[in-house]
Amino acid sequence: MYFRRGLWVCCHVVYSIFMAVGNIWTHVNKFVERHIYATTLENEMLYVSKCAEHFNKTPQHIVLLLGNETISYKDLANIILWCVAAGISFVTLYDHDGHLQQNQDELYQAVKTRSKLCVGRIIWGRNKTLNGLGVENGVQNGGYEAITTSQ
DSSP states (O other): OOHHHHHHHHHHHHHHHHHHHHHHHHHHHHHHHHHHOOHHHHHHHHHHEEEEETOSSSSSEEEEOSSOOOOHHHHHHHHHHHHHTTTTTTEEEEEOOOOHHHHHHHHHHHHHHOOOTGGGEEEEESSSSETTTEOSSSSOSOOOOEOOOOO
16 A cells, blocks of 8 residues: 555656756747847848849839738738838838728837837838929829838
8 A cells, every 4th residue: 555655656756856947948949039030120121132133123112901800900010111121112002991991000119119220211101202303103003002212
């Protein structure tokens, strides 16, 4: 009887040690991924700009049509900033429900919080001027446009 109880306690101790080591290993891996291999937006933009140097042609205008899903302003901000890094001059965002037009400030704030460096390089809205020149794509269909400069 004492032998079984002792064996049972030993099994629990070994199992507890195994689980503790596994938890420590998991936390160490998460720490390493978060702090050493962290992908920041600046690294992503640098990667996109280096890849764009190898393109034969770079599009000047990209249009994103949004579906019925909930809009992720963080993801849209990333796409806009990647377009800035690639040297794409015009990004038009369109959703048929008009949520983007109603929440322009939220998208602007998402871009601003993601990268303060690029906010000055983006002109929001349509029929704006870019470096003193009139810029218009001629489409008046309710879309929302972010004009990026390639400077």
